[in-house]
Amino acid sequence: MRIPALRRAAVLAAATLISSLALAQAPTPPQQIQPPQTQEPQAKPRTDTHITPAQARELFASVDTILQFASTDSKLAIRHPVKRRLTTRDQVVKYLDSKMKEDKDARRLERSELVLKKFGLLDQDFRLQPFLVSLLKEQVAGYYDAKTKTVNLLDWIPPDAQKPVLAHELTHALQDQRVGLEKWEDQSMEDLSHNVVDDNRHIAADEEDTAREAAVEGQAMAVLINYELKPAGRTILSNPNVVKKMTEPQSSMADSPVLARAPLVLQQSLLFPYTDGLKFEVDVLQNKGADAAFAGVLDRPPATSFEIMNPEAYEQKIKVPVIKMPDVHELLDRDYDPYDVGVMGELDVRMLTQLFGGPEVSDALTDEWAGGIYYVVQKKAAPDKNSTASISLVYLSQ
Secondary structure (H helix, E strand, O other): OOOHHHHHHHHOOOOHHHHHHHOOOOOOOOOOEOOOOOOOOOEOOOOOOOOOHHHHHHHHHHHHHHHHHHHHHHOOOOOOOOEEEEEOHHHHHHHHHHHHHOHHHHHHHHHHHHHHHHHOOOOOOOOHHHHHHHHHHHHOOOEEEOOOOEEEEEOOOOHHHHHHHHHHHHHHHHHHHHHOHHHHHOOOOOOOOOOHHHHHHHHHHHHHHHHHHHHHHHHHHHHHHHHHHHHHOOOOOOOHHHHHHHOOHHHHOOOOHHHHOOOHHHHHHHHHHHHHHHHHHHHHHHHHOHHHHHHHHHHOOOOOHHHHHOHHHHHOOOOOOOOOOOOOHHHHOOOEEEEEEEEOOHHHHHHHHHHHHOHHHHHHHHOOOOOEEEEEEEEOOOOOOOOHHHEEEEEEEO
16 A cells, blocks of 8 residues: 555664564663554653763774675675764654654655545544654664665664664665665655556556565565574574564564554554565575575565565566556546555555454455555545545555
8 A cells, every 4th residue: 555654654763673683682772652542642751871982982883894794694795884873862853753744754644644544444533643753763773864874873772782773774775885775765656646647657656665665674684683693603594483483473563562552554564574574585585595685686676565475476577467547537537636546465455354354364365466456536625635534435456
């Protein structure tokens, strides 16, 4: 489903999976905020500590060592050094708030929220943006900013707790040096659709966002796990149970009270790049080797969530035909404005069927998915443009 702002928000901070690995021993974890419903989230009181100057120097020095590990593990070349910056909790919060308030992302979130409610995937009183802000503030554990080419280190987390996160984030730096992540990862269109050509351009780009994000996060997760396993002389390929345990929903949300209480659609959408992306990466790594699993995937990225969930389809270059949107503009444009259009991928079908039919129904139906799209319009004369009553939905499934 076309919720790129939600997915991009998840990438701004470390995932719950990273937090469960790297922050378990941290004496001062990031603040935990109760999930919002109709009120703005209120942070619990906290007592901040700061790493010492000696710890900061150690952390800065470790960047080059861990970058070399990530390069050796992924076979992605280091083309230039990575800038590093020590940042405070307040600076991180300010950064997250500013990113979530950018006009482009704010508009996307507004549309996403209303469409998710129209599908019945969110309760009417749920507020998406405060939830995402609270989740990111809870889970932030260091991050790489592709715009500034800088890895941001945290001044309140001890170096040893940050180093696994660095393995993950510096993998993003290597990916960025190879393909330019800002442009490569965001294939979505900025404008709304106004004709059938625009509709189908949006549809073609929609699932690419989901698939590409899962690919880069899956790669980074694989390097993180190998970094954690290296002292014991093990690897992700020799320990398949590690992947199985990390991708279980209970493990994925163990250290995130906010995410654990979130609606199913948000849990699965936010965790998908890290869980399914990791399983995809491990499958390609096992069958094709590191060159194919890292540089190969970046150079020939998966195009759909179907390929992520079925890695053999990606490996065998099996493409699922994208359904074309019929031209409905002449029929609808007099009374409606275009509002949103996108793919209902295999991931979206899994969420819908699990929510409304349960796990057994979902398992039976999800694999039968063979393509789907949706188109949303908003009544021009609607008295309340923030209500689901103002939008109408066309859904086409194969």
